[in-house]
Amino acid sequence: MPAEAKVMTRNSEIWRFILRRLLGTIPLLIGVGVFTFVLVRVLPGDPAAYYATGPSVTNEDMAQVRTALGLDRPVIEQLVRYFRDIASGDLGRSLVTGQLVSRDLVERFPASFELTLVAMILALLIAIPLGIVAAIRAGSWIDHIVRLIGTLGVSMPAFVAGILLIFIFYFKLGIAPEPIDRIDPFMLKPPSVTGLMLFDSLIAGNLAAFSSAVGRLLLPALTMAIIVIAPLMRMTRASMIAVLGSDFIRTARAAGMNWWTVYVRYGLRNALLPVLTTIGLVISYQLGANVVVEKVFAWPGVGSYALNSLLATDYAPVQGYVLLMACVYVVINTSIDILYALVDPRIRVQ
């Protein structure tokens, strides 16, 4: 059957693309590992000094600890050992919390994930309609104002935006809850199933907890949304302008179709792919801003954890955090590429 054979080759084409893309991440991940390894070597302080502390420590004790940690071995051997540790999930121990870094990160990651996810959704909900309007009215004063507002958002440091939002919505208007933590401290926390407060409270059927969690999430998420609206909006605008200039849109218009069909069903659908790629790029910026936003809102995520550890010169958590962020970035961008290839057959052939 020729039709069946066609489907077969297309499927194998997709799988081949996915495999190639996954293999392509391996050198990247190795580079990431080497970078974090070097990072801890250049950070000030002797790792052995952390383990052998106390007034009676002698140089022999230190030397013993160094041997136990493998610090007297050649650098290459240390690097191999480091990769082996990462592979087995051993990221060392935090001196501040006294727990395994891997455990701390797993505990705190959902908070950061929830915040970033909601922020990205908010940003898209704001950026895409604005981008469409700017594209339809390209060159008009609406276009200029939309661009100016977007640029203002990207120019405003996340901490300034966060403090401004707290000042307006918590202090002046009194409609936002105090900017601390993910949920009212006097409220019973829903049992952790997914780690995401919004889902957990819904699963537990605890609507009071849900609304408290939404209230506390809204301002930090909005802060993180503001800083990425501009690039998303610009990409939507540019790709919308390109699509709106194409023949099939002219035909749809000439056929007298309504604006929803022309702009959204035909226009937006075709314009969204480049926006998808932009999400992959701006997510990295958002992950970096996480640190600042989590500090401003006392949000118990991995960003504030890394920052507190860094300020306390406790470097194992910092190393673990940097590694985690890089992996998250690689996973997101690889998924986006694969998604892109599934939607757009032209990509797979390259």
Added chain:
Amino acid sequence: MAAGIVSLSFADRAGHAAHVLARNPVSAAAFLFIPALVLLAALAPWIVPYDPNATDLDHVLQGPAAPHWFGTDQVGRDVLSRVLIAARLDLAIAFSAVILSFLAGTFVGGAAAFFGGVTDRVVGRATDVLMTFPLFVVAMAMVAALGNSIQSIVVASAVVNLPFFVRLARSEVSVLRSQQFVEAARAGGNSNLQILFGFMIPNALPTLTVQVSTGLGWAVLNAASLSFIGLGIRPPTAEWGIMVAEGAANILSGFWWLAIFPGAALTLTVLCFNLLGDGLRDVIDVRTRR
């Protein structure tokens, strides 16, 4: 001539720039604001109304009104004077960082694309790896590694800007490589380095200038964010990020002017660098001329 592709007189170019800017008044405003800001920062020590570090315990936490137009902080320092003096430090950091990453990035990226082969692949991979980390996190780690000083903030802000310059110089030079004037230059007996620095980089400069402007905004943002989270520059130095951090502690008591004025100065500065970048792109890039 080195700039061989387009040969326009200065008047032509200025006329074109004026034409583009007239159609985009927002960019035009940024073109005027940046020189004003730089001038203000340069003259700050002579025009500030008060000593930025002088405390005055009789006039603490006064709201914005004459004679303290931006109010005073918790130890009676004049916020306006501190915001102006801070502009010096933040702009100096941004300019040094961007000059560093411009020079290093253009050289590395340009050379990689010019020589191709293994050099290109190594540079490309290294940039990819650097871009895998959230750059602000890289900057944080670098300041921690280099110690709390202005120099480490400069280096960290240079490093976060570096991959953009490398990528841009790389893509520009690889496009220029196949241009005829390069072949002509080679036939004329120029050496590799002469071709790269005498012919290719000058032709990539317009595009790189856009990145310089955006990079300056990004560097200001980065430096202020680092000092906001307590890395690098230490109080009582007047710096926008530190001032916002100190003001944030007082904002929930209603003393908004401590954080809002330095925050606004910061936002306005970054905004103007971004708008300047957009404006320059419109002037330079033929494709966006509609």
